[in-house]
Amino acid sequence: MIVRIVKMGICPEHIDTFVKQFMTNKADIRNFKGCDFLELYKDINDPTLYFTYSFWKSESALEHYRKSELFKTIWAKTKPLFNKKPEAWSLNRIETI
Template sequence: MLIRIVRLTLQPGRVADFLAIFRDSENQIRNMPGCRHLELWQDADASNIYCTHSHWDSAADLDAYRHSALFGQVWPATKALFAAPPLAFSVYPASVEPTTPSLPTT
């Protein structure tokens, strides 16, 4: 599973426009092949900063969405509302196994 986070800093007067775009497209995004989860977060300190948080079966599924007609409509409309460039990154859940420290040999 690939997790995608995109931080969006919006022009303060355009937040309502962004929320309308998100509301109009969120179910279509959730129904894209490979999309398992999508939610919108609002920054705790800055009301014009939002993050999208999505889970994808694979990087190929995310790329297919990013090359879709839907993305071609949603992203340019959203991008026009930015006050700063977006920050986007993808991560995989980490699996950390406990290890036994090496003992010094004497």
């Protein structure tokens, strides 16, 4: 399993649009083959900083999503809302307590 964390800075004037877009697309992302979990977080100190946290069955499942029309469509609408370059990490879980 792959844990994917994406950090996104959103322009203050686009926060409502970003959240609405996520809410509109969350079921399609979560139901994409290979996605087992999806959450959206907002930083408690910086209201423009958001994170997605998702679980993928494998690195190839994540890559299949990233090359899909669904991702391309969502990303094309999301990218103009950023106020800084997004950062992403793909991780292997070592321990759950």
